[in-house]
Each structure stands twice: as C-alpha cells, then as structure tokens.
Amino acid sequence: MPTETILARRTRNMGASAIREILKVVSRPGMISLAGGIPAPESFPMDMMQEITERTIAQYGPAAFQYDLTEGFPPLREALTHYLAGKGLSATPNEVLVASGSQGVLDGLGKILISPGDHVALEAPTYLGALQAFAPYEPRYLEIATDDQGMLPDALETALARQPVKFIYMVPNFQNPTGRTLPAERRQAIADIIRRYDTLLVEDDPYGDLRYRGVPVAPIKALAPDHVVYLSTLSKVFAPGLRMGFCLAPEPVRHWLVLAKQGVDLHTSTFNQALATEYLTGGHLQRHLPRIIALYRPRQQALLGAMKRYFPGDFNWTAPEGGMFVWVRGPAGMDMQAVNRQAVARNTAFVPGTFFYARPGSGRETLRLNYTMADEPALDRAAAILGEVFSMARLEPV
Secondary structure (H helix, E strand, C coil): CCHHHCHHHHHCCCCHHHHHHHHHHCCCCCCCCCCCCCCCCHCCHHHHHHHHHHHHHHHHHHHHHCCCCCCHHHHHHHHHHHHHCCCCCCCHHEEEEEEECCHHHHHHHHHHHCCCEEEEEECCCCCHHHHHHHEEEHHEEECCEEEEEEEEEEHHHHHHHHHHHHHEECCCCCCCCCCCCCHHHHHHHHHHHHHHHHCEEEEEECCCCCCCCCCCCCCEEEEEHHEEEEECCCCCCHHHCCCEEEEEHHHHHHHHHHHHHHHHCCCCCCHHHHHHHHHCCCCHHHHHHHHHHHHHHHHHHHHHHHHHHHCCCCCECCCEEECEEEEECCCCCHHHHHHHHHHCCCCCEEHHHHHCCCCHHHHHHHHHECCCCCCHHHHHHHHHHHHHHHHHHHHHHC
C-alpha cells in the first residue's frame, strides 16, 4: 500500500529527532559522547528504590495498579503542590495536571492551541523537542532575538506588536541548549509584556533544580499566573524512565489539555505516579538532590576548565550556573555538522547547534555539549580531542 495515500498531511512535518539519530551513531564502545541530554545513571536514587517501592505498595496497595484520573494520581498532585510552593508557585491539587513526561504536555499544547499558520514565538536557539512537538500542527515560528542572558524583552514586544502570536515558548532556567538563565529583571519585563498583550507564555522548567551556584530566580508563572503555562518534570531529579511530567495552566487551557490527554493515554502510569509520591513525601528528593548536584558540579567544572585549555582562541561558550549543557560558538563559516563527523571518527561526539533553530541553516557554527554522562577524565580527553579537531577544521575546508 503506498504510504502517500494513507498518511495524513501533517506527517510531512514530522521527522526523527536529529539528536536521537546522532546517539545511534555514537553508541559504539569507546565513544565519548557529549551529545546526549540525559541524566547520568549514577544520579538515580537506586539505593532508595527498594524502600520507595515497598512503601508505595504498603501505602496504596491495589490502588497503585488501577486505572486512575486523567488529571493525575490525587496523592501525587497534593505532593506536587508542596514541591511547587518551594519554587514560589501557589497551586491547589486540582490545578495540577500530571503527564507522561513534560513532552506529553508540549504535544498537548500543540494539539489544542496551534492551527495551521499560527505564529509561535520562541528563543533562537530553542529546545529541539518542542520544535518536534509543535511541528505536526503546522505553526509559523517567530524566532525572538537573544543574548548571553536569554530572550530580549524589547525584541519580544516588537514581535507581538507586529502580528498576533498564539503563544510564546521558552526555557528560562539553564536553557536547553545554551545553559542560559533569564535574569529576574527580564522575567518581570516579559511578565509585564504578556499581560499587556494578553498573550500566553509556555514556561518549560525541566532543569531548575540542577543549580550548582548562584541563587534561584522566581518563575515567570509567579509573576503573571493567568498568562503562563508552567511545566516541569521529575526526570532530572528522580528517574527519566518513569516519565513524570506535570504542569500548571490557566483553567481554559488546563481543561483542554485534560481532554487531549484522554485521547492519548487515558492517564499516566498509576504505579509510577505512586512511586513519585513516595519520593516526594518521604523526603527522598530532599536527601538525594544534593548528591545529584555533587555529581554534576565537578563534571561541569572539569569540562569548562578543559575547554579553556584546549579550544582555539576564536571559540566562545556559556558558563551556566546549572543544568546539563554548555553552548559553544565557533568562527563564522565553520560547519559543525561536518566537524562533528571528524570528531566522531576520533570517538568523540557533540550535537551541531543548527538543529536547535526553527529556521533551517541557522547556527551552523554552533554546537551543544553535555557533561552529565561522562566523568571528569573522559571530559578532559573529549575536550582535548575536540580542540584538535576544531583547530584542524580552521585550517582545512569542512
């Protein structure tokens, strides 16, 4: 049967994740991969899992294995209100929606908000998974200018003044891919702008707990609660395979997200939600998070130090206060996709930055490095190899 006669037109806008495809290539033994954006297995609370599992079964019994509410397991929604209060977000359990990872929320938002041709404003570069989630619904992207501190409020206001925008998408804390954190004064300016233009903002916060220095910054949701969908996940601080995402959304949006979710999975795994409830209410996250920070902080420091030693002088990069990524910009004209092929030949890999732009061909001279999945000696070796590859690429056509 010819696929062109049975597939929906929206499949033309769907494609395999560039990063997933790169990870297939670099999974061979001996490869030092700085390409993935995934937590280190050593960060999982494995020493706590048996206790958490036993307590979960003892506490909830068969209810942990039964169908449950689309909105989420009620004890987890209650626990999440306390977790969110620690971030300055006030919510009732009824306002919390649990999803199968925050990616599920992104797809739901695309489904209920985007009609073909609608404008979606976002950072440049931005999270590749958001582009994948929104693309099948055929938006037109407006890339808002950024600098070393993130989105420029003046540029956002200019875009909103020129045309209607269905919503704005951004990652304010330790952004994927750049690692940048939007300062408090810009958050306030953006909150004022979205209220003035009555525009919805999607605030994606998967990395906010992974802070290695500095002080936390209040979510934009706390500054403009009626105009912000706040979404986050436990994937980076518990276990990504459990697929625990959640969001706070203005009521009309939340209502339609629930209906969209009913058509996808009815509800997120009850048992996984029950495990997450025990993880939060039993104080396990409070005890375990410092161990995650103690694992990642020296890895980030090792990579940044090695980059300073080995990278050519015409390269520059971010120095994030937390998260999982460092963003690198090489000299104009350098094609990092070609350079990455040379690096892979030497058993080292990164993600070319062009994949994080909505506009094809942008960011050819940029790349993203991840430091959570390699130890300090491996990070040093990888940076030394990349420094050599970059230096050779500056001398030869790539």
